[in-house]
Amino acid sequence: MTFFRDASASESSLSFDTREPGPDQRWSTWPASSPTERGPLPHPDWLVTSAGAFDTELGVVKTGKEADVFLIERAVPDTPGCLLAAKRYRGADTSDFHRSGQYEEGRKLRRSRDQRAVAKKSSYGRAVSAGHWAASEFAALSAAYAAGVPVPYPVQVSGTEVLLEFIGDGRVAAPRLAQTRLRGAELDDALGQVREILCAFSRAGLAHGDLSAYNLLLHRGRVVVIDLPQVVDLAANPTGVDFLHRDVKNVCEWFARRGCTVDADEVFGEVIAQLW
Numbered sequence: 001m002t003f004f005r006d007a008s009a010s011e012s013s014l015s016f017d018t019r020e021p022g023p024d025q026r027w028s029t030w031p032a033s034s035p036t037e038r039g040p041l042p043h044p045d046w047l048v049t050s051a052g053a054f055d056t057e058l059g060v061v062k063t064g065k066e067a068d069v070f071l072i073e074r075a076v077p078d079t080p081g082c083l084l085a086a087k088r089y090r091g092a093d094t095s096d097f098h099r100s101g102q103y104e105e106g107r108k109l110r111r112s113r114d115q116r117a118v119a120k121k122s123s124y125g126r127a128v129s130a131g132h133w134a135a136s137e138f139a140a141l142s143a144a145y146a147a148g149v150p151v152p153y154p155v156q157v158s159g160t161e162v163l164l165e166f167i168g169d170g171r172v173a174a175p176r177l178a179q180t181r182l183r184g185a186e187l188d189d190a191l192g193q194v195r196e197i198l199c200a201f202s203r204a205g206l207a208h209g210d211l212s213a214y215n216l217l218l219h220r221g222r223v224v225v226i227d228l229p230q231v232v233d234l235a236a237n238p239t240g241v242d243f244l245h246r247d248v249k250n251v252c253e254w255f256a257r258r259g260c261t262v263d264a265d266e267v268f269g270e271v272i273a274q275l276w
């Protein structure tokens with residue numbers, strides 16, 4: 001059966017689009033998603049929202065233990081498109097959700113059947129967990145973005161997939177801070193940006209929960225934070241401040257090893273002061 005889709009519904013045209021997605025393509029998931037599955041308003045200008053767009057998978061950015069990241073181009077053929085990162089949480093195959101219990105205080109799965117399945121680590125449970133982590137990361141990215149923390153724009157979430165602004169030059173992903181060879185003034189500047197990021201999280205009542213030089217990208221001199229599924233709500237989680245402290249320690253120790261003069265206790269004081 002052939003599916004037809006009106007590529008220009010909003011332009012009051014009677015013509016139908018008979019194109020079919022190729023093997024590495026799908027119809028853009030944007031038109032089918034609900035407003036709550038879309039990123040914060042206003043949607044950025046660069047984002048392609050046309051119902052006639054295809055998502056083309058261009059390759060793998062990185063495979064991980066809990067999720068894989070793919071490079072996607074969303075475009076109406078023959079018009080300029082936008083590049084997106086698709087982070088897909090592993091579902092029913094293999095996955096290590098060892099982090100769940102630790103971070104779940106103050107955040108409960110609503111349906112008890114889901115709760116039991118996750119606890120038993122059944123394949124249904126793993127699929128629930130994957131969807132849960134995707135929804136969790138999307139919510140955290142949206143909150144961080146709204147609070148002015150430099151994160152990739154969260155475009156969409158659907159099921160186990162989060163679509164994000166791709167941070168890179170052309171099709172090449174920006175390096176993780178840990179992969180860079182920053183020294184001297186450039187390193188000091190990056191430290192200044194990371195201190196501001198820690199403060200911005202704290203002002204928003206959040207802790208990243210897994211901040212390290214691997215979850216910070218350096219893009220044209222600007223530090224961007226990624227990997228937020230385990231973001232901790234400082235008001236709801238009784239041990240939230242411990243996560244904030246660990247984030248501060250992790251990044252300060254990394255900068256100190258690279259030769260920066262930085263006092264983690266002083267930074268923690270500055271970060272905590274933002275809470276009030």
Ligand SMILES: Nc1ncnc2c1ncn2[C@@H]1O[C@H](COP(=O)(O)OP(=O)(O)O)[C@@H](O)[C@H]1O
Pocket residue numbers: 061062063064065066067068069085087152164165166167168173174176214215226227228
């Ligand atoms: N929005 C993005 N733009 C460019 N690269 C990204 C983006 N999000 C993730 N990546 C790349 O994918 C890697 C894994 O993503 P991350 O969110 O840290 O997942 P995890 O560490 O849980 O596997 C990152 O280290 C980075 O190299």
Ligand SMILES: [Mg+2]
Pocket residue numbers: 214215227
């Ligand atoms: Mg990571």
